[in-house]
Amino acid sequence: MPSTPCDARIKQGYLFFSPDSSAALKPCLWCKRALAGGEMCYKHQFYGIDSHRCVQMTPTLRCNQRCLFCWRSFEHEVEVEAECPPETILAGVKKLQKKALAGYNAVLDNTVTDERWKEALNPRHVAISLSGEPTLYSRLPELVDLFNTNRYTTFVVSNGTNPDMISRCRPFQQYVSLDAPDVEIYEKTCRPMGDAEVFWDRIQESLGKLRAKRSAVRITLVAGVNDADPEGYARLLQDAGATFVEVKGYMYLGYSRNRLQRNNMPEHAQVRDFAKRIAAACDYTIRDENPLSRVVCMERV
Numbered sequence: 001m002p003s004t005p006c007d008a009r010i011k012q013g014y015l016f017f018s019p020d021s022s023a024a025l026k027p028c029l030w031c032k033r034a035l036a037g038g039e040m041c042y043k044h045q046f047y048g049i050d051s052h053r054c055v056q057m058t059p060t061l062r063c064n065q066r067c068l069f070c071w072r073s074f075e076h077e078v079e080v081e082a083e084c085p086p087e088t089i090l091a092g093v094k095k096l097q098k099k100a101l102a103g104y105n106a107v108l109d110n111t112v113t114d115e116r117w118k119e120a121l122n123p124r125h126v127a128i129s130l131s132g133e134p135t136l137y138s139r140l141p142e143l144v145d146l147f148n149t150n151r152y153t154t155f156v157v158s159n160g161t162n163p164d165m166i167s168r169c170r171p172f173q174q175y176v177s178l179d180a181p182d183v184e185i186y187e188k189t190c191r192p193m194g195d196a197e198v199f200w201d202r203i204q205e206s207l208g209k210l211r212a213k214r215s216a217v218r219i220t221l222v223a224g225v226n227d228a229d230p231e232g233y234a235r236l237l238q239d240a241g242a243t244f245v246e247v248k249g250y251m252y253l254g255y256s257r258n259r260l261q262r263n264n265m266p267e268h269a270q271v272r273d274f275a276k277r278i279a280a281a282c283d284y285t286i287r288d289e290n291p292l293s294r295v296v297c298m299e300r301v
């Protein structure tokens, strides 16, 4: 029997919420590192999120872009699926997270602090950002509301191509990616599955919805690909008026290594310099940075 897209992901450590959907969860490395008593990811430093209490998940693995820097494989695409109901996802969060972290149990691994292990079994934050474009899941607003009602904080990370969904979702923090200063660089970097002009206009529309929310724009900077025209980025950011802007260096990881080279990964100093040039051209100031993750956080002044 031929393997399905989800079979390939199971081998990569994804756990699925239901057998006929691609809604999935996979703890990130920082979650495991924090559980082992180590340091937490930059979201802890910037926004106070505890990595070992954070669930990284997606309601769908489908996506309408093929970004050069994406760590996922484009050979195993999910085309059709039965959408997993929000209630099933909510019910599965703790169960699947526990299963995924089982090898890190304090009894089995004495580097894990007892306290962090107990806290990890009761996650408080959901990052809807694993892989795929979450706004392609038609019940995303309901899912976010359900998490909110159950007192999880939520980050929704979107590529911005579905502005209507950005309007309808009420996460703790809404992210929209901006990976180009203009449509030509956008088409080359993000490779949309449709008319680039139409997709680009939709992204601009999504950016326009951020001023009214706690929000962040994420720029994934790929050296030699989209690290041009900081003033162009600044103009778009100024119009959007998001609360935060994260400029993050591309990491040479996963399947992106088939599309890019190691030297497309900017050094932290380059990321910082680019962020400074953006900040000089709009009303944002550098608030914090994390050299290990090559990320700079800017805040609207």
Ligand code: SF4
Residues within 6 Å of the ligand: 063, 064, 065, 066, 067, 069, 070, 071, 072, 131, 132, 133, 159
């Ligand atoms: S939008 Fe996100 S999931 Fe889709 S290809 Fe780009 S990086 Fe990957």
